[in-house]
Amino acid sequence: MKSLFTAVALVVMLPVVALAADTAEVGEPAPAFTLKDEAGKEHSLAQYKGKVVVLEWTNPECPFVKRHYTAGTMQKTLSGFDAKKVVWLAVDSSASHTPDVAAAWKKEKGFSYPVLQDPSGTVGKSYGAKTTPHMYVIDEKGVLRYAGAIDDDPRGNKKEGTTNYVKTAVDALLSGKPVPASTTESYGCSVKYKS
Template identity: 50%
Template structure:
């Protein structure tokens, strides 16, 4: 009789343990998926920024990996675009570049696709660029890796190599320079947060401007 009771108890405990084991197995899988997402490469906030090797206007090669430990800004540019003119003609973009490169931020303006062809140092100087360098991406490979759709399209990469911000430069999608003063500058806010070791409150917005010509 005692043997039968003991056997029944063992079977009951085993039945209870099975769902727990299955649940733990699911937890492990969920953790694996979360870890995989955290280490995935892409342009979404929190993802590892896609690596690239591009040449600047002076013929110097730049690898994103060489700037590990630095905050990096990627700014897709086309000086002929009215929305880019809004920020360069007003001095807004050069001022941002100068302010944050002065805080040890690396700021790359990127010319992708057709825009990269015929792009000159004179163009950059005429528009008052204060970027760390202007990178040429004639194949569009880097632009596509970041899903850059417009000029300007802004990406902020933190010191750990993760995308901290992806989107528009500010909150007003007009091409009128007069609207800059009343706009929220998303890039400045993101950079201030990243440099202070804080969370970026607005990590993704819809970029506006002229389409990147791949």
């Protein structure tokens, strides 16, 4: 009876172990992916090797995302980086969104970086993306160096002294220094994964 219980326990635990091994971890190589953007163009993490890559999990319907785009948080953060050294990719893992939704939103907000389509949620789950926005910074060698919030102002009510974690992480990587805070607690709406 004991060996039967052990066998059942192992079978039950195996999927959990396999899932944990496929989840992104800071300090480890970032999970590879290839996704199409809102215009149908393919983007893979591998094609950006040699550059710092910022991944932004997004959902144009989320109030937190709307606030950041109205304030220009993402756009201003990106504009402070050298475009030859840093790539910004938004990823939408919302099961119900189509490329048309992303294209219309991109046009409305006037930003140029791609919105990668992940309706199956496979890439989002491999990164452990929980909220929109949820941010990841990958170094030029493909190693995940930061995961968490865009900043330390979840409610958007700080008048001054906001710390932009993504800017801090990218600046550190570009100057060859370690990222001061490699993980923070992300905030926002839950990612609307396919159920």
